Amino acid sequence: MQLNTSHAIKEWAVAVEALEQAKTIMLLRKGGIHEQGGRFRVAYDQVLLYPTYEHQQPALLKPKYADVVTPVASGWHPETVRIGSWAEITEILLVSDPSAVAALLPFHIWNEKFISDRLKWKSRQPLYVLLLRTYKTQVQLIPYRAEYGGCKSWIELAETISLENSQPVLSDAAYSQMVAEIRQTISNV
Numbered sequence: 001m002q003l004n005t006s007h008a009i010k011e012w013a014v015a016v017e018a019l020e021q022a023k024t025i026m027l028l029r030k031g032g033i034h035e036q037g038g039r040f041r042v043a044y045d046q047v048l049l050y051p052t053y054e055h056q057q058p059a060l061l062k063p064k065y066a067d068v069v070t071p072v073a074s075g076w077h078p079e080t081v082r083i084g085s086w087a088e089i090t091e092i093l094l095v096s097d098p099s100a101v102a103a104l105l106p107f108h109i110w111n112e113k114f115i116s117d118r119l120k121w122k123s124r125q126p127l128y129v130l131l132l133r134t135y136k137t138q139v140q141l142i143p144y145r146a147e148y149g150g151c152k153s154w155i156e157l158a159e160t161i162s163l164e165n166s167q168p169v170l171s172d173a174a175y176s177q178m179v180a181e182i183r184q185t186i187s188n189v
Helices: 013-020 098-103 112-120 172-187
Strands: 005-014 026-029 046-052 080-095 129-144 154-162
Touching: 005 013, 005 080, 005 112, 013 046, 013 080, 026 112, 046 154, 080 154, 080 172, 098 112, 098 172, 129 154, 129 172
Parallel strands: 005 046
Antiparallel strands: 005 154, 026 129, 046 080, 080 129
């Protein structure tokens, strides 16, 4: 394990919060508009969780998550960004079958409309199901920088963030159990 990093994955703030609270271990990706080569790829296996606000859409979330999102204007960003967690991407599952993606609904924060939209967008590309072992670390507030903006999944922070004294949000056994349930769900379809 690295002791510090500047590699970050951008994700809706509500999803980062759900990861930090052990309500999910899953992110679903097809990539941002500005992904290198137009396709999503996993750039790092150990990443800081960088919360974004601009594209959060309550209509694409399950009700209990939609209720905590306050939509912001296009281009809005905070002056400082809270970095309080990081994750190890332990599994990358590629899923194209709509029934397999639908079967994963209990394991994440998004609703059926989000899933449908994701499957239709770049329909020839699979949906990346990322399973993340999330760790809380000492909260650091970093200044927002223009290069952090835009529709891209991965960013390199100007600051290096220490990962020392991090605590996993789930025990080894609990995390392994969730991974096994997700893998079993996909294989049963």
